[in-house]
Amino acid sequence: MNGDYSVFSVLREALRGHTGWRPAWRDASPVGVYDVIIVGGGGHGLATAYYLAKNHQRMRIAVVEKGWLGNGSIGRNTTIIRSNYLLPGNLPFYELSMKLWEGLEQDTNYNAMVSQRGVLNIIHSDAQRDAYARRGNAMRLHGIDAELLDLAALKAKLPYLDYDNARFPIQGALLQQRGGTVRHDAVAWGYARAADRLGVDIIQNCEVTGIRTENGKAVGVETSRGYIAGKKIGLACAGNSSRVAAMAGIRLPIESHALQAFVSEAMKPLIDNVITFGAGHFYISQSDKGGLVFGGDIDGYNSYASRGNLPTIEDVCEGGMALMPMIGRARLVRHWGGIMDMTMDGSPIIDKSPVENLYLNAGWCYGGFKATPASGWCFAHLIARDEPHEVSAAYRLDRFAKGLLIDEKGVGATPNLH
């Protein structure tokens, strides 16, 4: 078992040639019957296992992952955290997530480089200012920080934007200062290490190939490493939720879509915050290594291939050029794609499934990273207590049949537009 990481452990290892570091988690193999099996060793699955072990009664927990930890969307996103939502079903949930981010590193004893550098949504029209003012007011009514910046305040903060753009003139911005970025891989590693220290078995290279049911109840999972019995099974495999749920005969209101992200060559500190373009879909921040990290729309058609096509790259880069032409000569060094669970209303699902003892955490669209801590917290609550946590109670699977949609963008049942 590892000791705590601290300045003293770093100094100690520096003096003895870094020979004392041990693997951050055990490479566990499945043993016996588990109280809870979490399918999916991404951010949400690992956070769920950690909060199950930390917040609830003693139980045997396993996380099964088809590849290696962090090979899915937790390592493929653009690392942004924020809680600048509008609708009542979302605001308390994402604010819980923000509060958990703020205490994450102390809680898990792992440096995740949480950086509350501020998220700015740029405003380009009178109507958009009204909409962002309304959003900011909704946030403040829920105790979340929000500040509407006028043109002078924004110019002082971000002098390099193209304020006089003929098509998309800039009027101001909505700022959430507590938003920012987090080192995404470290989130997976930190949760994995913290869960492992509480006795969770993290089983990698173990692909679930079937869900075994008896009398309508889930009793275990068939995997590439044999059958594993579990009293409760939680699915946290966004991107592939439809495939895994289909193993238990469940059809979901989800389409899988590819989302691309981009990193430029490294340069000196240039962009201090997270900035989003309001007249198209483009968002950008700068990593601590110096690369500009940016993205935009999903490609817009169903896909399970972890890559996209050129028209989306062109569209994203056009958005960037309209907002800040100074980046036009930066060279792109990497781009990649990930698979998103796009739901029919753009909001996630944390609920019991129609199969008893089988629980569902799915449908994160392209906003799952920021939700990681609260998703784990609330999914653990649901699995341990068989009732939803109060802040995730709206994320029901039956909201589609009942017309209780949570449609932040107001575009209806069009998963490629959310």
Added chain:
Amino acid sequence: MRITCPHCGERGLQEFLYHGDATVMRPRDGGAEPTQEWTDYVYFRDNPNGAHRELWYHNAGCHAWLVVTRDLRSHEILGVEAAHDVALRRSA
């Protein structure tokens, strides 16, 4: 990814708009109460990890609706038909 329109030939993706799963069928209008059939039609999808039949609209071309069969793992286009022909065949 390029799509070969039956009317216009092979064209780039930017000419087309995507409209999703082509296998879901609009139920007949029923009573005032929502039915499971309608919920399935509007919201639920098979979302297969493989061949997928889907609707594309040739917006910057001949304005035809197309039924494209595409492998979602590789983006390989396996077949393209005019949606008009598919509908005629279905009602025959």
